[in-house]
Amino acid sequence: MMNAVSPEKPMPFPPVSASRSSVAVWPWPIALGLLTTFGLLSALLGQHGIWLALSWAALSIPLIVTVACLIRAWRRTPSFKGGQS
């Protein structure tokens, strides 16, 4: 479907090789979104010890996941900027 994009307009998205199978897109963003929602509300509604701590923990996770992904990417693949894809 993506390859059906007409070639005269530069698409901002990379056409990916057809050999790669599709992956589930939403589990991670939904999980992080739910954690954020829980974190925002638990401190607001709970207001005490355990709820505050749960809020801090829940809101940290999206940040930790982001940093983990960045570290993984920068460790695994050396950069060949400008190389042909």
Add this chain to the structure above:
Amino acid sequence: MTTRTLRRWFVVHKWTSLVCTLFLLTVCVTGLPLLFSEQIWDIFVGDDDPPYEVLPPGTPNASLDVIVEKARALYPGQIITNVNPDDDEPAVLVSMAPSWQALKDDETYPDRHSGHWIKFDARTAKVLEQSRPADAPREPRTWTGIIMSTCNRLHTSLFAGLPGRLFLGLMGGVFVASLISGTVLYGRFMKRLPFGSVRRDRASRLTWLDLHNLLGAATLVWATVVGFTGLVNELQTPLFGLWRVTDVRQILKPYANLPVPLQDHLSSVQTAFDTAARAAPGNEVTGLSFPGASFGSPVHYVLWTRGATPLRARLFTPVLVDARTGELTGAYPMPWYLRFLEISRPLHFGDYGGMPLRILWALLDVVVIGVLVSGLVLWAGKRKIATDARLRALGYDLDDTDGVPALAERA
């Protein structure tokens, strides 16, 4: 999703983002110091108020009537406008002015400040501090003050008052639209890429795109909540105005044309506080305005009460006490739109969960700055690709020695 729909979503994402990015960057950057403003003031300016007298715990507060009398004795012939017990210090702030008319005239002369205040110890009713007299030389401004007020005004109104607030509110709405369209595009283009992959072995444009997707997906809900509650906050002036011309006007109608009684004939201030506390159970009384204030009634004390739990701490319920008789007229909970506004405030400020929550707020804010910057880089890069393609079409020979040749070739 057809290619055509996809392209439409892309256009929506591109333009909504372009419209709001500059303002969002401003708001994100100026929001950082505002998050920690209390700490910044404490560190750089400090508190030079005299320390409170040490009294045995449980010392009862002086009657507010005693404090009000002392204030009147200090400035005979002047009026009292407000009485505000402090939230967390044993102090009562009494605001005064030569007359209501003098305060009204101040609005037309921006240099004139006829209002002033006196701070009393709530327990001993001794004067602790007074505002600087209007004719005294102005206190030199500190750098902290200049920087913080610049940040504050940029953040809330771009130095443009109400139009600036409404404009920033509109930008908040555009930002939410850009987040929604961005989510649709994310769903389409992450189909074959595991979550969180950042491809660094290909064109640098793909690295930026992956970064944009990762940072955006991680902060999507937070950015939506803070963006939307920011939009709601910017609407506070029109929303309060709406309340004043509807409910408030209706409540005050029977009294609107009565004359303002002289202040030495009014009923007890302390009794008014006690009456208000009984009229709004579960709330604490935070202040009282005297009859004649611009938003109130000519014959009532307006007492501001608010919820005692943090969730309800910003839910104000005004109580009217007839200042001639001391009798309760009524308690008036705010309409739903103002309740919604007040509930949404903590979710914008991040000030309801201690220092760790503020720090998390700051970190999430920095990640959102990353989303904005990577989005700008992608847009700028694409513009370059399009320009290069056009130049090539015109027969120019371009070297592909920079970072974005791969996609240019494909174009």
